[in-house]
Amino acid sequence: MKKIINNPSHVVDEMLEGFAYANSDLIKRVPDTTVIVKKSLEKGKVGLVSGGGSGHEPSHAGFVGKGMLTAAVAGEVFTSPSPDQVLEGIRAADQGEGVLLIIKNYSGDVMNFEMAAELAETEDITVKQVIVDDDIAVEDSTHTNGRRGVAGTIIMHKLLGAAAEQGSSLTELKQLGDELVKQIKTIGVALTPATVPEVGKPGFTLDSDEMEYGVGIHGEPGYRRESLKSSRAIADELIAQLKKEYQWAQGESFGLLVNGLGATPLMEQYLFINDVREKLEQEGITIKFKKVGSLMTSLDMAGVSMTLVKIKDDKWLEYWSHPVEVVGW
């Protein structure tokens, strides 16, 4: 394992210290917690809280700031944060208008975030939640009932964050979140596995000429292994899977996120979105907004994912272009 770390058991704490130091103009760490919160909260706004296991940086702390999340809660690497830590995040984000939790669909996350919500209610903080299950690769994965939550979660952060800043109520945000989740779908491919620092070896193995479609962001099994294909062939496969789900018609409008899984250079991500663009043009669907970058990573995994969001409301376009002040967007 080649990593720039000290004690593998302390990576999350040391990372949060470094993150808070590096970005002290935008965010701060709530002392003695794994919570990163906006430096200054605006009264009268609903709080947005997300989080989950570490190892997906810049998710989620990198999306804390004006126009996106109010707070993010970090667990150990690939491990849900405890209910106590999530409760700290809810407390930090609440400004009297309630808190919306944006939870990736992993059993541990769902359980611990829901438990925290119950604890918060006893403190008279109103909490609602949306569960993101955008990964269409597989059903009922290693740590999940149903579908996993992956890079589409960032689109939730962006659109809900804009709506919250524009003054939407908790009820409105919950409704928007539930509507968005239905329209967001992701599929990816892994070229190399990730190595968790405390484990010290890769979570799975792939031959030197092999890739696997549908691998999860914790290395959960995907749906097919084959020899490494061209960017164009990968784009074709991922788009074919998404088409099956959406059953889109010509002229329909979508947003697009191409996401690097950690070790894949931007060069390849840009090259890949060029192939995605060509294929989607052939399909006759319209891309209204798009983004490329390593936003929801899996440590040092190489690979990409592709997320679409079907635009059901032109308001979503406005939310997309709403300005933000965060580290990771």
Next chain:
Amino acid sequence: MKKIINNPSHVVDEMLEGFAYANSDLIKRVPDTTVIVKKSLEKGKVGLVSGGGSGHEPSHAGFVGKGMLTAAVAGEVFTSPSPDQVLEGIRAADQGEGVLLIIKNYSGDVMNFEMAAELAETEDITVKQVIVDDDIAVEDSTHTNGRRGVAGTIIMHKLLGAAAEQGSSLTELKQLGDELVKQIKTIGVALTPATVPEVGKPGFTLDSDEMEYGVGIHGEPGYRRESLKSSRAIADELIAQLKKEYQWAQGESFGLLVNGLGATPLMEQYLFINDVREKLEQEGITIKFKKVGSLMTSLDMAGVSMTLVKIKDDKWLEYWSHPVEVVGW
């Protein structure tokens, strides 16, 4: 070689197409060139042009936009752009107030950018240049006389970009650039080599437990190989090298950039800056601004670099916090 590409000979063109598509709100590609230019130029401002071989993304095109570069010129991977292409960049960036070239100190880049400047002068475009040689690791490297230009170039983009937007003249920008270059120093460490697509195999080899201090962003040899050390020990070594150069005194003020070389996850970069922070505090020097991220990469190389800029003028702090609209900052 595991890369998401099509034909290895076409990676730069396809990447530029994808980059221009993904970021069409901010930038555009000048047709039939490798030039990325700001979508809308403001009259009365000096143009800033940088560039160089590809493979360092988001550098340099990712820094084109309001408050940073006017245009960036891309060469083939790890290869200087031709004088003709640089001339296209100068033409695209000129608004009648002249153009400043920000050149990393590699023999090919210096020669081709200077040739382009001469060609531009024949078209009555006034061109000046600054050459960035911030890498203190070695002298007279594979492609360089003197010291190499690396991640400190991004600080040049940021500070000169703010000054240009605030209306500095070409002469003032040249003067600021020359002053900045003297105050910017970088040193790095590589854990794994990069693989150029057309070559198909790593540019050098490191054992599974080995790292090398001072490797260049094209894989040029560094100054020492040893077994992989802790983040804290790496921070100590890099800071010791920088201290030798600066001969700093307690209480002096600096800016800080921790830069990922491509495949190193943000988790490690944040953890590393935490160790850098502790060591610099012990040294008694003051960090006035700081930044973490993979800004000047070397394809899929794992490792980090650390850049300091000694603050000689409080105006530089204002330039640092001047808002930008670019992809990569």
